[in-house]
Amino acid sequence: MGTASFKSQDYRTPATIYPILFAISFVHLLNDSMQAVIPAIFPILQESMKLSFTQLGWIAFTLNMTSSVMQPLVGWYTDKSTSSYILPLGMGASLLGMIGIAYSTSFEMIILSVIGIGLGSAVFHPEGSRVAYMAAGGRRGLAQSIYQVGGNTGSSLAPIMTALIFVPFGQHGAIWFTSLAAIAIFVLMYVSSWYSQQLLSIQKPAGQNKPAAAVSSVKKKVAFAIGIIIFLVFARSFYFSGISNFYQFYLIDGYGLSITQAQVYLFVYMAAGVLGTFAGGPIADRIGRKNLIFWSITGTAPLALFLPHANLWIIFPLLFLIGFIINTSFAVTVVYAQELLPGRIGMVSGLIVGLAFGMGALGSVVLGKISDITSISAMMQLVSFLPLFGLFTLFLPNERTLRTET
Known part of the structure; x- marks a missing residue:
C-alpha cells in the first residue's frame, strides 16, 4: 500500500484516461445500486413491518447521514495521506450491509445494516471523485459526468428493482445484491493498481508568492462561492428526496396506481436524471459551470410547480423533463467546487457529494414527518417551490475569474 501527500498537489494528467473513468463509473453504478435498495424496498417494508x-424517513436518514457525515472526513484525511486500496476495503462494508438488509427482522436491524452501506459509500464517493479528477486530463466536466452518470444510473434502478425483485421475492431479494459488491471489489482492485502508480508519480507544484491581502480576498470569494453552492445543494437535494422517496406514495394515493405502476413513473424520472448528468458536464465545459447550474435548477421551477396539479397522462413527460434538467448540474456542481479548491479534491468532493446525501437524509425525515402530519399531497406541493432557490446562482462569482486568482 503506497501513501502520498495530497495537500496542494497537481492532479493533471496528459490525456483523458477513459478505461479508468469507465471502470470507476461502473463501480459507482454498482455502489449506488446497492444504496438504491433502501428506498426501493420502502413499500415492502411498510407493508411487512408496518x-x-x-420510520421510513429515519431509515433513509441513517443511510444518507452516515455517508454524508463521513465523506468530507474521509476526503480530508485522504487529501493528506491515502492508500490506493482503501476503495475495495470500503466496498467490503457495503457487502456486509447488504447481507444484513436481506435478513433483518426488526427496524433496529435495518438501521444497523444501512450504517454498513453508508460507511462503504462514504469511502467510495470522495475517492471515486478523486480518481475521476486524476483521469480527466483537460476534460474535467466530461470526466465528472462519466463518473457521476454511473451513480445516477444505479440510483435509477431502484424502481425496477422494486418491480422485478422486491415485489415477487420480498425483503430477502436483497441478498442478490451481494454479488454487486463482490464485482465492485474486483473492479476496484484494477482501479487501485492504476491509482497506486499515480500516487507515486504526483509532484507538488512550485509555490507561488502572493500578497497576503490578495490571498485573503481570494479566500473570502471562495468561501462565499462554497456557501452559495451548499445552499443550492440543499434546495436540489430536498426536492430530489421528495420525488425519489415519496412521490411513489403520491401516485398510489392520488391516482390509484399500484406499487409496480408507480415504480414505472419513478423510473422515468431517475432514467432522465442519468441522461441529464451525462449531458451536463460537456455542456458546462462549453457555456461555463455557473451558467449551467443556474439554468439547471431555476429552469426546473415551472415544471416542478405544475407537477402536483398535472393529470396522469402528462406526468410521464413532466417527470422526464424535470429529471433531465435538474440533474445536468449534479456533476457540474462538484467540478465547480473542485476548481475553487484544487488542493482539497477529496475534501471538497466529499463535502459537496456528501452534503447532497446529507440534505437528502434530512429531507427524508422532514418530508416524512410533514406527510404524516398533513398529507402526501400537501408535502408534494410544498417541495415544488424548492427549485426557485436556483435564482441564488446569480450571486455566484465567475469561476474563470476565481481560477485565475487561485
Whole structure:
C-alpha cells in the first residue's frame, strides 16, 4: 500500500484516461445500486413491518447521514495521506450491509445494516471523485459526468428493482445484491493498481508568492462561492428526496396506481436524471459551470410547480423533463467546487457529494414527518417551490475569474 501527500498537489494528467473513468463509473453504478435498495424496498417494508412514513424517513436518514457525515472526513484525511486500496476495503462494508438488509427482522436491524452501506459509500464517493479528477486530463466536466452518470444510473434502478425483485421475492431479494459488491471489489482492485502508480508519480507544484491581502480576498470569494453552492445543494437535494422517496406514495394515493405502476413513473424520472448528468458536464465545459447550474435548477421551477396539479397522462413527460434538467448540474456542481479548491479534491468532493446525501437524509425525515402530519399531497406541493432557490446562482462569482486568482 503506497501513501502520498495530497495537500496542494497537481492532479493533471496528459490525456483523458477513459478505461479508468469507465471502470470507476461502473463501480459507482454498482455502489449506488446497492444504496438504491433502501428506498426501493420502502413499500415492502411498510407493508411487512408496518412502518410509518417517519420510520421510513429515519431509515433513509441513517443511510444518507452516515455517508454524508463521513465523506468530507474521509476526503480530508485522504487529501493528506491515502492508500490506493482503501476503495475495495470500503466496498467490503457495503457487502456486509447488504447481507444484513436481506435478513433483518426488526427496524433496529435495518438501521444497523444501512450504517454498513453508508460507511462503504462514504469511502467510495470522495475517492471515486478523486480518481475521476486524476483521469480527466483537460476534460474535467466530461470526466465528472462519466463518473457521476454511473451513480445516477444505479440510483435509477431502484424502481425496477422494486418491480422485478422486491415485489415477487420480498425483503430477502436483497441478498442478490451481494454479488454487486463482490464485482465492485474486483473492479476496484484494477482501479487501485492504476491509482497506486499515480500516487507515486504526483509532484507538488512550485509555490507561488502572493500578497497576503490578495490571498485573503481570494479566500473570502471562495468561501462565499462554497456557501452559495451548499445552499443550492440543499434546495436540489430536498426536492430530489421528495420525488425519489415519496412521490411513489403520491401516485398510489392520488391516482390509484399500484406499487409496480408507480415504480414505472419513478423510473422515468431517475432514467432522465442519468441522461441529464451525462449531458451536463460537456455542456458546462462549453457555456461555463455557473451558467449551467443556474439554468439547471431555476429552469426546473415551472415544471416542478405544475407537477402536483398535472393529470396522469402528462406526468410521464413532466417527470422526464424535470429529471433531465435538474440533474445536468449534479456533476457540474462538484467540478465547480473542485476548481475553487484544487488542493482539497477529496475534501471538497466529499463535502459537496456528501452534503447532497446529507440534505437528502434530512429531507427524508422532514418530508416524512410533514406527510404524516398533513398529507402526501400537501408535502408534494410544498417541495415544488424548492427549485426557485436556483435564482441564488446569480450571486455566484465567475469561476474563470476565481481560477485565475487561485
